[in-house]
Every structure is written in structure tokens, then in C-alpha cells.
Amino acid sequence: MNNLKNQQWQERFGWIYYNENEIFHSNQKQIDDLVKNYADDGITILIGFSCTHFRWNHVLNWREINECIGRYVKACHKYGIRYVEHHSSHLTYNPIGQEQIDAVEKAFAFHGSSTKSWAGFLEYSQGDPVINGKNISTFRQISGATGKFARSNYRGYCMCFNNPDYRKEYFKYLESVYDQDIDGIMTDDVQYFGQGWWGDWSACTCIHCRKLFKEQTGYDIPQPEQWNDFYENYSNPVYIAWKKFKHASTTRFAHDVNRHFESLGYKLLRPNYISSIVRENPTSYPFENCTDLWDFVFQENISLIVIKESFYDVATEAIHRFAMARHKSIPSMSMFYPRTDDSLYFAWGLCKIWGQLFTQCSRNLKGQMKEYIYRNFEIKHKQFYEAPQKISDLAFLLSADTRDFSIGNKVTMRRFATWLQASYAYGFMTDMVFENEDIDIYSKFKYIVLCNTKMLSDSMLSKLYKYVENGGNLIIIGPFAVYDDKGQSDPQRVERVFTKLPSTPGIKKINKGSIFVIEDSECIDHYQNSVRVPNYMDEYALTNPTPDYVIDALKQTGGKALYSIIQQKNIEASSSMQIIYSLYKHGDNAAINIMNVDKAVSKNNEQVSLSTPIEGYTLNSQKAAAVDLSVKLDFLPKAIIACIPESNEEKVIHFIEINNRIHFSIPKNTFYGYCLVKVYG
Numbered sequence: 001m002n003n004l005k006n007q008q009w010q011e012r013f014g015w016i017y018y019n020e021n022e023i024f025h026s027n028q029k030q031i032d033d034l035v036k037n038y039a040d041d042g043i044t045i046l047i048g049f050s051c052t053h054f055r056w057n058h059v060l061n062w063r064e065i066n067e068c069i070g071r072y073v074k075a076c077h078k079y080g081i082r083y084v085e086h087h088s089s090h091l092t093y094n095p096i097g098q099e100q101i102d103a104v105e106k107a108f109a110f111h112g113s114s115t116k117s118w119a120g121f122l123e124y125s126q127g128d129p130v131i132n133g134k135n136i137s138t139f140r141q142i143s144g145a146t147g148k149f150a151r152s153n154y155r156g157y158c159m160c161f162n163n164p165d166y167r168k169e170y171f172k173y174l175e176s177v178y179d180q181d182i183d184g185i186m187t188d189d190v191q192y193f194g195q196g197w198w199g200d201w202s203a204c205t206c207i208h209c210r211k212l213f214k215e216q217t218g219y220d221i222p223q224p225e226q227w228n229d230f231y232e233n234y235s236n237p238v239y240i241a242w243k244k245f246k247h248a249s250t251t252r253f254a255h256d257v258n259r260h261f262e263s264l265g266y267k268l269l270r271p272n273y274i275s276s277i278v279r280e281n282p283t284s285y286p287f288e289n290c291t292d293l294w295d296f297v298f299q300e301n302i303s304l305i306v307i308k309e310s311f312y313d314v315a316t317e318a319i320h321r322f323a324m325a326r327h328k329s330i331p332s333m334s335m336f337y338p339r340t341d342d343s344l345y346f347a348w349g350l351c352k353i354w355g356q357l358f359t360q361c362s363r364n365l366k367g368q369m370k371e372y373i374y375r376n377f378e379i380k381h382k383q384f385y386e387a388p389q390k391i392s393d394l395a396f397l398l399s400a401d402t403r404d405f406s407i408g409n410k411v412t413m414r415r416f417a418t419w420l421q422a423s424y425a426y427g428f429m430t431d432m433v434f435e436n437e438d439i440d441i442y443s444k445f446k447y448i449v450l451c452n453t454k455m456l457s458d459s460m461l462s463k464l465y466k467y468v469e470n471g472g473n474l475i476i477i478g479p480f481a482v483y484d485d486k487g488q489s490d491p492q493r494v495e496r497v498f499t500k501l502p503s504t505p506g507i508k509k510i511n512k513g514s515i516f517v518i519e520d521s522e523c524i525d526h527y528q529n530s531v532r533v534p535n536y537m538d539e540y541a542l543t544n545p546t547p548d549y550v551i552d553a554l555k556q557t558g559g560k561a562l563y564s565i566i567q568q569k570n571i572e573a574s575s576s577m578q579i580i581y582s583l584y585k586h587g588d589n590a591a592i593n594i595m596n597v598d599k600a601v602s603k604n605n606e607q608v609s610l611s612t613p614i615e616g617y618t619l620n621s622q623k624a625a626a627v628d629l630s631v632k633l634d635f636l637p638k639a640i641i642a643c644i645p646e647s648n649e650e651k652v653i654h655f656i657e658i659n660n661r662i663h664f665s666i667p668k669n670t671f672y673g674y675c676l677v678k679v680y681g
Ligand SMILES: [Zn+2]
Pocket: 141, 142, 160, 161, 162, 163, 204, 205, 206, 207, 208, 209, 210
């Protein structure tokens, strides 16, 4: 089954668990039956998920785990499904104190297991066992703040990607997994941690990192007593160099995983994901730097979020993944944990709005939710879902330099995300470009927004100037190119390398293009955050209040400010109910996706849980109000047809063309939650 890398847009991902029962007490027939459920739902790729995710705690059961993986692979191949193995590459549970011990026990109980069921778990979590003559503790990341073992944010230790002994043993383990004939591999958590809480990323300063860093940069990593002055001091070139070194170390490791399996003759699928990266990448996760490796890039919309309340937050990540995937012409995807049929439908609809593949990871209700309805709908209308080309109004430049290496990056990136969200909420087809893309990509966008882009290299400034010269339009918001990529500040640099900026607000024309400068304060300083429940393991009982509703205020401020410059949208839609929508080109055709979100985000601080019903997506929902649309297309449609997943009915929509725009209405009572409008070219 290896060597299949085509037809990526037709893949449908699912997640399959293997826990204590499957590892120790299952036979091939039972696993075959389990996998058949997924085949019936239309799944084509299954990713394994296990309570043995922290694989290094289970060294004494590696043989049984591999045998179990082997049964899953066999079952998958029987049904034409590809199997991707997925585990943590280096994290271990090492709970300290009763509270942490109880929490780890609870995590195992959630998966129907107990730490006591695993040979040597206690020794491997509390002791220092020897692996092929090496103490496991010698593999560990070291915190620069303490000089001691770094703690992950998961009640344990972590290992260093620059440690040759760790690499050797891990790659050897991977070989034993590859022997099971798997089709893909995900080596999770390639990240540097610190002291075990969010905000401290002081690893790694192990002897291997110190030596390599010195060799590569000539600098020394400071000792713990100098750490306070060093850590997050972005005016210190040594700190920036160390952070870049960490990025380079994880990037090298990710590439070495590929080089290793390729050297063994394997061609494995490499899906990869991160929950959020638009605002920060504090753990040096090798994601954007490894686009050459990934076959699918996705976001995990974590199990704690109430989907209907959180999609305006998650949408900013979807813009990022879509743009990142386009860079390599591969699909992007969203992974959700819906707990009810209506949240499954809602989450699937969001993926269609965002031009993404959909995948869901809800173990508890597997087999009860009707995923096949949406999968069948996708297959039936596949020419309106595959390889979407976003018909974008504008693109935001995500400057990884600003995000990762500039002073005050947390504040600047919050402003960046707020403007991005305002643009999305306003209904702009909002896109993203990256520093490592060349000018041909930039020139595909009529407007590029530089929002709080504090750090820009000289070469970036030259590229942006050329973009404007060639007819592009830059919208500059807030601080701009204050630092070069070494963190140095020179007040004359922008004028020297780029051009003198107009006063704020102002416009400067250069050749066929323009530079617009607007005040950062034009957009409110309030981001619509996700709503999380306190604990995913008690999903039905727990509620949390929703935050203040700021979407309308974002539209009225940031959205309007952008519209005052751009003055049109490629798709305009209005309705008496609140909707979200999108427009993509698919070959000669176009697809418009509409969702009724009228009752989705609460407007008055309600208590919500993971199972709060979503009007429009439940069985007894009212049908939706009419929607008036106007779209800008580069072709005159042959026909426009509306269809919905709830029935086979298709509605022919009449349209007119005025001033190069197509106008039409979706009549009331056409759809409930989601509507696909097929525009035939
Ligand atoms: Zn290290």
C-alpha cells in the first residue's frame, strides 16, 4: 500500500484508537470489524491514537504495541484504507506529587486503561531505566533557567533532538514500526519546552546543544545565573541566535526522520498539524519550515473548545493553513472533536467554508454520529470541493521574524490576529502570504496587509517595494520594519531600503501601485476568543460562560477601515440572519459555501457546554432565511444550483449580470445550516 501519494483531495481522514484492550486482548477479526465502521463512513486514511502516545513510557510493551499496529494495518489494507501511525516522539510522563500522579491516572482511565496495566510504567515514569546501555535521563532536554531536566507541559520530561543517543534509539524504534507496513508516520511534539508552564521555554541547554550552538554561531549559551538577563531579551543578538538555533534544530530533526525512512526504501505519508501558530511559535515547532515534507497540513481545534462559539478564533488559523498548504499544492485540513450530531455537521460545514478537508476525532461516539451523510455529500459534489482556489480580496503577510524574534511580539501579534479576524468577520475573502514566498506569489494579491510588521529584513523590504512597483497595494498598519532580521534598529533604514512612508493616515503612489498607511487604533483592541470548557473528560457536565461578543464591533472598526481602502468584496452576501460564506474557483466552476451562524456565537454571556445544541444543525431546526448574493467571477455562469446535505433536492437559482457581477438570491426555506451553491462555468 506504500508509494501512493496522489489524489490528496479525495482523502477522508479518520482517527482510530488502540488502547489496552486492543493492544493486549484483540484478534484480527475484532480489529477488522472496528475498521469496517470507518470504511462504511467513507474514510480513506486512518490515523492511530493511543493511551501509549508517550511511547517512551511503554518501552517494555513495544513488541505488543507493534503487533497491535500490525493488526490495524492489515485491517485497513483489507478495506483500502491507509494507516498513519501517530505517537509522541519524545515526551514521557514523569508526574511529581500526588496531584500529577492522579491526573495521569485519570488520562489513562479516560482511555479505559490504568497505568498499572503497563509493564514497567512506574519504573519508566519515576526511575531512570537504561536503554541499550544509556540512561534514559541522558536523553533529556535541560532548562536554561534551572540547569535541570526541562519539564514539558504534560507532567513529564522531554528529550533533545540534538542528542545523538536519543536520535539513534528513536530511529531504531521507528524502524520497528515501519516493519508493520504502515503507510504514514507522525512523530508528534517536536518541540522545546522549559519549566513546565506556558511562557517558559528555556530548553534546551544540554551539553549537545551548547556544543553545537558554539560551533554554529561562536556564542555561548549563558549559565542559569545569567538566565534572567538573557531570556526573551530580543535586543541581545545571542538570544535571537539561540532561538533561531532551536528552530533550526527541530527543523533538522523533522527532515532527518524523512531521510531515515527514505534511506530504508520507504515512502511514507507525512500529515502534520499544530493547534495554533498565527500568534506565536514558542516551542520552535518545525511546521512552516518544513512545507517540503508535509503531504497534508492541518490544525487541531482542540477538544476543549465549544465549536459554535469558537469558529471566529479558529478561522484565523484556517486562513494560515490554507495559505501554507497552497504553497505546495496540497490540502489543508481541520480536525475537530464534535460530541453531537449537530456539532459534527457544524464543524464539517466550517471546513467547507474554509476550503479544507474535514476530520473528526470523537472516540466516545464513534459509530453513533452520521458522518457518512457529509462524506457522501462531499463525494457527490467533489468537483466543487477539490483543489479550491480562493478568490481572495486581500492577504495578510505573516512575518515569522516579527512573531518569533522581535521585542514586544506578544502585543504585536495580538494586534495582527485582531485585524485578521476583523477582515474575516467583515466577509473579505482573507488570505495570507509568508516571508519565504517569492514576489510572483505576492503579485497574485491586489492588496497585502502589513499589520504590526515590526521586523523585516532588507531583502523583504526590497521585495515589498518591487511588489508595489509592479502594481501591488500595501496596507501598512501600526509599527513597520522597526528592526532588521538581526534585531537591530536603524531609523534611516526604511527610507534607504524601501521608501519614505507617507504620514498616517496617508497614501503614496509608486508606479502602478500604492502604499496606504492607516492607524492601528482604527480597529478595536478586542479579539473574539474561543470558549473552552474546563475539562474535556467530563464533557457533558461542564459549562463555561461565553465572553463579550465583539464580532460586530470588529466589523464596524477594522473591517470598515479595510473596506474604505479596498471598496469592494469578491463576494457580498446579506441576509436577515447572520451568515458566513466563501467563494472558490474549482477548474471552470466556482463554489459558494454559506452557513447559517445566526444562533452560533452567543451574544449575551451564556453558559455553554460541548453539547449545547446549534440551531440550524439539529434535527428539528427551522429552515433558514433568504440570502442575497453578488459575486465577481471571471466567467458568465451556465447555471447556478443550490444543494444541501439534508436531502437530494437541488434548486436551480436564477441570476443576472450587472457591471461584471453576478447577482442572485437563495430563497428562504432552501437550507437549514449549510448550503453549497454550485456555479457552473
Ligand atoms: Zn539539547
